[in-house]
Amino acid sequence: MTTPIHHTFGPLALQSQVLQAFRLQFQPWLWQHGPSREELRTALAKQYSRNVHVFDSGRSALWALLTALELQPGDEVILQGFTCAVVPNAIRAAGGTPIYVDISQRTLGLDPSLVRSAITRRTRAVICQHTFGIPSDTSALRIICDESDIALIEDCAHILPEQLSDRIGLHADAVLLSFGRDKAISGVSGGAVLTQHAFIAQRLDGIEKSAATLSKWEIFTLVCYPLRYATAKFLWPVHLGRLYLRIVRFFRLLPPVLTAEERRGIMTARAYALPNACAAMALLQFQQLRSINAHRHMLSERYAAAVHTLHAEVPRAAASSPALQKFPLLLPNAERIRRALKRQDIHLDDGWCGAVVNPRTTDQRAAGYPRGTCPESERIASHILSLPTHPTMTVKDADRLLAALEKLLHT
Ligand SMILES: Cc1ncc(COP(=O)(O)O)c(C=O)c1O
Known part of the structure; x- marks a missing residue:
């Protein structure tokens, strides 16, 4: 697997x-x-x-x-x-x-x-x-x-x-x-x-x-985040990765990207200090910035070369990006394709699809977005399918993804 x-x-x-x-x-x-x-x-x-x-x-x-x-x-x-x-x-x-x-x-x-x-x-x-x-x-x-x-x-x-x-x-x-x-x-x-x-x-x-300090428990869950996913990926081939992630989520050992309150439009009006441990991890990656950006650029070029066979649109200015965080395609049936890819263990729901204020589970009214006021944003949200460019995405992964996409788009 x-x-x-x-x-x-x-x-x-x-x-x-x-x-x-x-x-x-x-x-x-x-x-x-x-x-x-x-x-x-x-x-x-x-x-x-x-x-x-x-x-x-x-x-x-x-x-x-x-x-x-x-x-x-x-x-x-x-x-x-x-x-x-x-x-x-x-x-x-x-x-x-x-x-x-x-x-x-x-x-x-x-x-x-x-x-x-x-x-x-x-x-x-x-x-x-x-x-x-x-x-x-x-x-x-x-x-x-x-x-x-x-x-x-x-x-x-x-x-x-x-x-x-x-x-x-x-x-x-x-x-x-x-x-x-x-x-x-x-x-x-x-x-x-x-x-x-x-x-x-x-x-x-x-x-x-005057920023407040995060608790040691909160920082512990952040520090362990890379270890959780390394373990899940290790267990994936023996079909235990998904179960492992469920268990760590259940025990709140994986910090959420967005809390339920944030989805309802609420943020505490207060700043928190950057934990030293997170600064250490960010600094190490900042020292690798050139190679991380080069990797993103290389994968983006690979996707761009394949796009004409996929009959998908790409926002024109994407080609001038120094390093795309993800490579966006615009397709009329993006949601159907995302679901079909998920069955092949290709997870492209990045939390940036289906809504003007993302993720789509956000209360749009609480976010202050009056429906219909940004028609182009609504259209993009329903047509977007983004491809990963992050540094743990390999060329082999990218080719597997492109082959699966090509097959789906031509059937
Ligand atoms: C466009 C944009 N701005 C700001 C932020 C805030 O970043 P953070 O997740 O570090 O709070 C995010 C991500 O959540 C974002 O996508």
Whole structure:
């Protein structure tokens, strides 16, 4: 039996991370505090020449950033349709109102022409999401934000370029990073804000200094995450992997990506500190960034070469991404194909399909999304089928996936 093809079974649990996590589970004195948090900050500051503030997750970092902007009740923050529930949650928790603007099929990011008409005198910020690592139209958004004196936040949760560029990062007042388990690099959990503005940095300093600490139990479950999936993959060929995952979930030994409260639109208005253990894991992967991004690029090129035989569309700007977090295809029967692939142990439900605010189990109304207001986002959500590019996805896996897809699409 082959191991499963997936988006979410420890996608960044590389052997080096599994070994590191194995050691860390026996070093509880390094879980909450230690040198790695400052080492990660220094490495990021050196690489991107920005002030760096780190938190326990990207959502926490986004909340901290919006809080630093001192939103007042009624202030609006523009975000795109086809996003993750934690983004509107962070906006509301920071005191703002999320305003959804539709996306362009070329980038799966904000359509700048629609952003201009959505700006009101209450708009305080625009969040430009580089969906799956596809560069959004940041130059156009910068001009629009400058016209109205609005902050531009680039949400780089899905992409960590080796350098900030005109396409990704350079135009932003602040850049949001995530080191979540399935993001560009993984500390299992973690997030950061990069900024060059002294006044934002100063307020973030205060927020980071007063951040709460995650409990040792919470950090233990995060540290063990790579080990859980390494064990599940080991047990898969003897048909025990699925059972093992069920057991660890039952005993709450696998931290959820999103809590039930978050799916209902609730986020605690408070920042948590980046645990030292997560910083250590993120730092190790940051040191491997070039090879991780090169691997993603290589798999994306392989998928791109096969696309013409699949009769699927690909968002045009995907070709200009330095490293796609996943490779998006647009197909009219995406859901049927996903279900058929699952029967072959190919799991392509990545939590980014079937809804404008993802995952689809999110209460869309609680997320503040008025149905029908972002028609292109709704269409993309129902047509998308994303292929994995993460570093534990091998070329052999990619070829197996392409062969299975080709067979399904031609029958
Ligand atoms: C677009 C986007 N922004 C921000 C976040 C927040 O990242 P994190 O999972 O680290 O909280 C996520 C993921 O959840 C995301 O998909």
